[in-house]
Structure formats: C-alpha cells, structure tokens
Amino acid sequence: MRIKVDRDLCIAASSCVDIAPKVFQIDDEHKAYVLDPNGADEDTIWEAAESCPTTAIILEDDNGKQLYP
Numbered sequence: 630m631r632i633k634v635d636r637d638l639c640i641a642a643s644s645c646v647d648i649a650p651k652v653f654q655i656d657d658e659h660k661a662y663v664l665d666p667n668g669a670d671e672d673t674i675w676e677a678a679e680s681c682p683t684t685a686i687i688l689e690d691d692n693g694k695q696l697y698p
Contacts (some may be wrong), residue, residue: 630666630689630692631689632688632689635663635686636662639660639661641659642683643655645678648666648673649677652677653677661686666694671694678697678698679697684698
C-alpha cells in the first residue's frame with residue numbers, strides 16, 4: 630500500500646500522528662508527512678487516514694489505484 634499526504638489539505642490536526650506516530654510526523658511547515666510507510670500495520674494506517682478531518686491522507690494499492698478516500 631502507498632501512503633500520500635495532500636499537503637494543501639493538511640491542517641496539522643495531528644490525529645494521524647497520535648494514531649500512527651511511526652508512520653506520520655508534522656514538519657516545520659505544520660504539515661503531515663510520511664516518515665515510514667511500514668511503521669504500522671494496515672489497520673492502524675487506515676484508522677489514521679480515516680481520522681484526518683480534511684481527508685488529506687490518500688491510500689493507494691501497489692498499482693496506484695486509490696483506496697481511500
């Protein structure tokens with residue numbers, strides 16, 4: 630699975646970091662980024678993506694097909 634963050638949508642709510650701190654972090658521009666896509670299991674990554682209030686986290690399969698949102 631591929632994980633992307635739409636930095637234009639990110640408002641640094643940090644729910645993704647709270648749920649999956651080894652996967653997501655907040656940078657100096659107050660935007661989330663992917664630290665390690667293998668830092669948590671898929672269920673936790675899905676939970677983090679679904680927790681984003683602006684749906685800035687995009688999940689894709691290995692072929693690039695968007696799975697979420």
